Amino acid sequence: MVIDSLKKFKSIIETDLSKKSERHIRFINVERMDYWIKVKDILNSYCENHLILSDYCGDKDLTPKTLRLIADLKKVKVNTVVIPLSEYFRINNNRADQVLTNIVSLEHEFDSKEDNFRIYFPMYKMKSRLERMSRADSRLMNYIWFLHLGESDDDYSLTILPRTYKTKIKGNNRNGYREYLTYWEDNPSKPIILHTDNAVYYKDNIYNDNVIVLINAFDILKYHKFFDLNVFEEYGDEKEWDNLLRKAGCENTLSSFLKRYFAMSAFNANELIMRWNKQKDDFGKWLAWLWLKTEDCPSYLEHCVSKCNKWTELIQSSINSIFDYETSSSNYWQIYRERKDLLSKLDLNLFPNTFWNIWDNLPTDKRVCYLTDVTQAEKEEIIRNIGWIHAQKNSDVILENIYPDVSAYISSYSSKYTEIDEYFNIYRKQKLVNSFSDSFVKKVNEIGETKGLWWQIGMKSRNKLVDETYDENSYIFFVDALGAEFYCFILYLLNKEYNSVYFDAQIAFAELPTVTEKNKGFIVNRNAEDRIPDLDDIKHNGDYPNYICAELEIVREVINKAISKLEMYRKIIITADHGSSRGVVLAKGKTIKAENNVKGERDGRYCVDGDNTYESKLPCCIDIENYHVLANYDRFSVSGAAKNENHGGASLEEVLVPVIVLSREPIFEKISIVDYDRNVKPINGKAHVSFKLDKEIDDVIAVVLGQRYICFKKDERWSFEADVGTRSEYSVQLISNSVIGEFKYTVHKGIKKKQDIY
Numbered sequence: 001m002v003i004d005s006l007k008k009f010k011s012i013i014e015t016d017l018s019k020k021s022e023r024h025i026r027f028i029n030v031e032r033m034d035y036w037i038k039v040k041d042i043l044n045s046y047c048e049n050h051l052i053l054s055d056y057c058g059d060k061d062l063t064p065k066t067l068r069l070i071a072d073l074k075k076v077k078v079n080t081v082v083i084p085l086s087e088y089f090r091i092n093n094n095r096a097d098q099v100l101t102n103i104v105s106l107e108h109e110f111d112s113k114e115d116n117f118r119i120y121f122p123m124y125k126m127k128s129r130l131e132r133m134s135r136a137d138s139r140l141m142n143y144i145w146f147l148h149l150g151e152s153d154d155d156y157s158l159t160i161l162p163r164t165y166k167t168k169i170k171g172n173n174r175n176g177y178r179e180y181l182t183y184w185e186d187n188p189s190k191p192i193i194l195h196t197d198n199a200v201y202y203k204d205n206i207y208n209d210n211v212i213v214l215i216n217a218f219d220i221l222k223y224h225k226f227f228d229l230n231v232f233e234e235y236g237d238e239k240e241w242d243n244l245l246r247k248a249g250c251e252n253t254l255s256s257f258l259k260r261y262f263a264m265s266a267f268n269a270n271e272l273i274m275r276w277n278k279q280k281d282d283f284g285k286w287l288a289w290l291w292l293k294t295e296d297c298p299s300y301l302e303h304c305v306s307k308c309n310k311w312t313e314l315i316q317s318s319i320n321s322i323f324d325y326e327t328s329s330s331n332y333w334q335i336y337r338e339r340k341d342l343l344s345k346l347d348l349n350l351f352p353n354t355f356w357n358i359w360d361n362l363p364t365d366k367r368v369c370y371l372t373d374v375t376q377a378e379k380e381e382i383i384r385n386i387g388w389i390h391a392q393k394n395s396d397v398i399l400e401n402i403y404p405d406v407s408a409y410i411s412s413y414s415s416k417y418t419e420i421d422e423y424f425n426i427y428r429k430q431k432l433v434n435s436f437s438d439s440f441v442k443k444v445n446e447i448g449e450t451k452g453l454w455w456q457i458g459m460k461s462r463n464k465l466v467d468e469t470y471d472e473n474s475y476i477f478f479v480d481a482l483g484a485e486f487y488c489f490i491l492y493l494l495n496k497e498y499n500s501v502y503f504d505a506q507i508a509f510a511e512l513p514t515v516t517e518k519n520k521g522f523i524v525n526r527n528a529e530d531r532i533p534d535l536d537d538i539k540h541n542g543d544y545p546n547y548i549c550a551e552l553e554i555v556r557e558v559i560n561k562a563i564s565k566l567e568m569y570r571k572i573i574i575t576a577d578h579g580s581s582r583g584v585v586l587a588k589g590k591t592i593k594a595e596n597n598v599k600g601e602r603d604g605r606y607c608v609d610g611d612n613t614y615e616s617k618l619p620c621c622i623d624i625e626n627y628h629v630l631a632n633y634d635r636f637s638v639s640g641a642a643k644n645e646n647h648g649g650a651s652l653e654e655v656l657v658p659v660i661v662l663s664r665e666p667i668f669e670k671i672s673i674v675d676y677d678r679n680v681k682p683i684n685g686k687a688h689v690s691f692k693l694d695k696e697i698d699d700v701i702a703v704v705l706g707q708r709y710i711c712f713k714k715d716e717r718w719s720f721e722a723d724v725g726t727r728s729e730y731s732v733q734l735i736s737n738s739v740i741g742e743f744k745y746t747v748h749k750g751i752k753k754k755q756d757i758y
Contacts, residue, residue, distance in 0.1 A: 001145045006038060009147060013046055017079070020116050024076075025103060027144045029123045029130050031152035036124045037187050039147065040083060043120045049080040053088055054181040061163070061176040061197050064088055066099050074109050078117050084184035086123040090158065091194075093205060100133060104140060125156065125209055157191040159223065161214040162199045167245055169193045169224070217241035221248070228253040229294035234309065240286050258291050269297040273345040286311045300338035318342050319355050327369040333401055336369070340401075343374045351375055364388065373403040376549065382406065383545035386432045405552045406432065408492030409485075412706050415507060416699065416735060417457055420484075421708075423447065423652050427583065428485055434544050436587040441633060444583065444651055448620030448631035454509040454655060462508040462575055465659040466522045469504075473570040476528035477562045479555075480516060480536035481647065483579020484656035486555050490574075493559050494660075501563055504661040504668065512624045513606040514578035514647050514654045527569065531577075532558060539580045539645040547644060566664050574660040580647040581633075581654050589633035592618065600636025602648030605629070607636045622650050671695045673734065676743045682724045687747050689732065690719040693740070700740070703733045724749075 003009045009028075016026070028043070030036040044050065051072060056064035066088075073082075089096040103121075123130065127146060134141045159169055163176070171191035174180040180194045202213045214220045218233045218241040226248065236244070244257075251257035255267075261284075264271060272288045279285045289311035297305060303324070304317040322339050325332055359367060368385045371378045382389075382403045389395050399407040410428045415421055423443065430436045447453050466476070484507045494503050511518045516531070523530065535558075538550045562572045584605065594600065595612040610626040620632035630636070631650035647654045661667055676691035689702070700711040702720045709720040711734075722730070724747055734740040 001142060003145055003147045004149070006035075006042065006147075006149070009039070009145075010042060012145070013042070017046070017116065017118060020113070021118075022113065023104075023140075023143050024108075024112060024117055025106065025119045025121065025143060027121045027123055027126075027130055028147060029125075029127050029145070030147045030149065031125055031127060032150060033124065033153055033156065033188065033190060035147065035149045036122060040081070040122050043081045043122055046118075047079040047081040047120065049076065049078050051080055051082045052181070052185045053082075053084060054178045054185060057178040057181065060178045063092060063177055063198075064181070066095070066102070070102050070106065073103070073106055073119060076108070076117065076119055077110070077112075077115055079120075080117070081120045081122065083122055084124070084181060085121050086126045087181060087184045089123075089126065089129070090207070090209060090211060091160070091202060091205075093207065096129065100129075104133075104137070125153065128208060153190070155190060157210040157212065159191065159193045159212045159214065160199050160202055161193070161195060161220055162216075163195040163197050165195075165217060165220060165242075165245060167220060169220070217245040221245055221254075224252075226252070226254055226257075228255050229291075231290070231294055235290055235293060236286060240283065243283050244287075254290075254294075258287060261287060262291075267291060267295045269295070269301055270341075270345065273301070273342060276345075277347055282311075285314075289314055298338050298342075300335050301342055304342075315346065315348070316352055316354060318346060319348070319351055320358065322370055323358055327366050332369075333397070336401060340372045340374065343372060348374055349376075351377065368402065369398060371402050373405065376546065379403065379549040380545045383432060383548055386429075390429065390433075405489065405492075405556070406548075408496075409489045409552060411488045411492065415487075416701050417459065417507065418708050419447075419453065419457070420459075420507065420652065420656065424485055424487070427653055428488075431485070431582045432548065434582075434586065436583045436633075441583070441587050441589070444587075445620060445632045447652060448650070451615065451620075451622050451631065452650070453652065459656075460506070460508050462510055462519075462657055462659055463522050465506060465508045466573060466575060469571065469573055469659075469661050470526060471571070472527075474527060475565055475569040475572050476523050476526055477532065477558060477565075477572060477574040478520065478523050478528055478530065479532045479558055479574065479576050481539050481578065481580045481645075482535055482555070482558075482574070482576035482657060483653050484658055485579060485653055486551075487658045489552065489555060490559065490658060490660055493556060494662075498559070498563055500664075501566070502663045502666050506659050507656050508575075508659050509655050510576075510578045510657055512622060512629045512650055512655070513602070513627050514629075514649065515602060516577045519577035522575070536580075540643065542644055544644070562662060566662060570663060570665065571667070572662040574658070574662070576657040578647050579653045579655065579657055580645040581649065581651050582645050583651065583653065584633050584635070584646050584649065585642045585644060587633040589635060591637050592630075592634055594628070594636050598636075600638035603640070603642040603646045604635030604638040605646060605648030605654070606650075669695060671697060671736070671740050673741045673743055677745055680745050680747050682747055682749060685724055686721040687724050687730070687745070688719060688721050689745055690717045691734070691743070692717050697736050699736060701735045703735060704730055 003012060028039055030039050051069065053064040056068050058065060130144050134144050171193045172183065172189060173193045173195060174183050175195045177196055199213055200215045203215050212223060214223055216238060221227060221241065221244065231254065248257050251260060259265065262272070269292060272292060276285060276288060279288065289308070292301065292305045296302065304314065304321045307317050307321060308314050322336065325335050359370060368382065368389060371382050373379050373382070383406065389398055392398060410432065412421065412425050426440055430440055450456055470476070487505065487507055491505055494501065535551060535554045538547050538554065542550060558574065562574050565572050594607045595609055598607050598609045600607050606627055606629040608626050609628060613623050614621040614628040615623045620630060620634060622629045622631055629650045633651065672694045674692050674694045677689050680687045680689055700718055702709045702711050702722070704722045707723065709722055711718045711720045729744055729746050731742060731744050733742050
């Protein structure tokens with residue numbers, strides 16, 4: 001029966017009640033909640049008895065006991081309304097047909113045919129089920145009434161979720177099945193949310209209406225449309241999603257929550273990685289990984305994150321995924337740098353065995369290219385393989401990427417002392433490979449025979465340079481054993497990492513013998529750091545190759561501390577008492593017996609003998625007062641031997657030290673290049689290049705491709721002649737006491753053969 005108005009509905013009720021009927025039950029279906037409430041109220045006005053399903057719940061979260069309901073229905077003798085049966089069916093739809101069958105086949109405990117009463121079941125949005133029932137039994141058609149009162153509700157929803165989650169979804173939240181039914185027995189409104197311990201049992205039910213079952217925190221967050229990012233449930237475990245649900249609070253989206261949690265205005269992959277180890281708990285790391293997983297990241301990081309199924313895999317993936325890339329590929333070094341930056345930000349100290357197991361089985365020509373200077377173990381492996389690196393055509397590219405500090409340490413930085421520069425270029429490399437060649441030892445002997453090359457070339461002493469520079473607003477960093485071998489590395493640090501600081505850098509000689517007690521007068525009665533011993537200690541007591549790594553770190557720390565001291569002083573002077581020599585220990589020169597059983601000092605680097613001279617007898621010995629100092633790798637006889645490095649002698653690495661002056665203000669009047677030749681035509685295989693400076697200066701050296709060329713001045717212009725190779729563009733560096741500047745010039749060779757333009 002179809003009814004199209006409430007007025008007609010009342011009329012039908014009254015007409016129906018005036019007649020006897022074989023069946024007492026009436027089902028009234030309504031498709032709108034507001035009318036369902038009105039129908040319920042109308043029925044209440046005709047009924048003396050009310051059966052409400054909440055009374056049949058054995059506990060606040062148990063479903064009604066329908067057998068009890070059927071038993072009570074059998075006893076009914078007066079008009080009765082039963083509510084809300086449709087809401088029981090909506091959730092427990094797998095039991096609806098059986099319960100309906102029991103109701104329509106109801107047999108009363110008395111002869112009810114003589115009694116004129118009705119049992120009304122107001123149903124909400126059960127049209128399809130009731131139509132199906134009437135088609136199955138045409139006798140029921142007169143007992144099922146369909147109220148067509150306007151359009152059906154299209155915004156009805158029932159959301160079912162576990163009570164364990166305390167979250168409140170927007171709508172009418174009801175705690176437990178009984179409270180849900182009680183709500184319907186009153187005056188319900190949309191939407192409705194049922195919190196029940198039995199949510200999991202409803203997950204696989206098939207619902208005709210808009211019924212959503214959320215059985216876990218991920219489902220709840222997804223229902224809230226919280227995931228504005230591309231998120232999948234497998235990205236987290238139950239505990240992690242639960243934690244996120246609890247902490248999400250009033251945030252509407254995952255993006256807004258993550259920004260608040262990390263106090264970031266926008267997603268920033270680098271910032272998240274830098275904060276990784278600073279997260280107070282695993283939840284923070286999971287959130288960081290989740291954000292990385294759902295946003296666009298730099299190429300290598302995105303590759304690593306995509307391979308992770310859990311946040312706990314990110315570190316190992318970041319370390320090992322580099323093996324997915326071939327070192328010969330065109331973009332390898334770009335990927336490599338991204339990975340190295342990633343590992344640095346993660347602040348890793350050790351690599352897992354999985355990395356080293358893969359690395360150990362790689363071909364030799366690939367292994368080094370997968371290393372970085374992030375961990376100590378890697379640094380040591382790089383130094384152990386330094387000989388192989390030097391043998392490669394692209395050795396400079398390899399080393400600049402994998403260990404830039406070592407690359408800077410062995411770089412060919414040019415001063416005006418050509419022979420000194422060439423010496424240290426070889427010395428540093430041989431120290432790194434931990435072996436000194438016969439040819440280099442021969443070179444040491446030749447220089448030793450000059451009995452003081454530094455004097456021959458007019459180099460200034462350290463004491464003189466300090467005296468010329470120091471004033472009352474200066475402070476001296478006295479670094480024990482900071483030899484000239486670190487000159488290039490120091491300039492690299494100042495140019496690349498502290499380019500806001502003005503500096504002047506020169507190489508000077510120490511007093512002989514090169515021991516501290518003879519070389520500390522330059523700090524007397526001056527503002528000074530009284531001997532920084534760390535570098536000297538590691539040189540004497542360290543082990544190859546880790547001591548080399550430690551040396552570079554110590555020098556870096558010294559520079560950093562010295563620059564920070566500029567807050568208190570206008571100038572900082574960094575210098576040393578002496579250098580030290582690895583060659584003395586490894587090259588094992590001759591052992592010399594001194595006169596009158598005099599014993600050698602400092603592992604034989606010199607002896608003290610006031611009764612004899614040695615210069616005339618020993619080609620590489622320098623006599624200074626009562627001291628007799630060896631300028632090569634020979635030693636005076638002495639018991640024992642130096643373990644690592646030693647000093648006291650007169651080889652260049654022991655005698656020469658840097659003198660570095662730092663300031664926040666220009667130290668000297670700056671010299672600038674005001675004009676230079678940009679295009680040059682070669683003559684007899686030489687490029688004649690000229691330039692002009694804005695200040696008067698005594699001497700200038702030009703360095704092109706590592707070669708030094710003396711510059712000559714005519715009128716107002718300087719010039720030099722440089723060799724011409726296969727390239728067309730050349731960079732030139734101008735040097736006096738320090739670097740003046742750089743410029744580039746292009747060589748135009750003209751037409752060598754017809755149609756061949758060079």
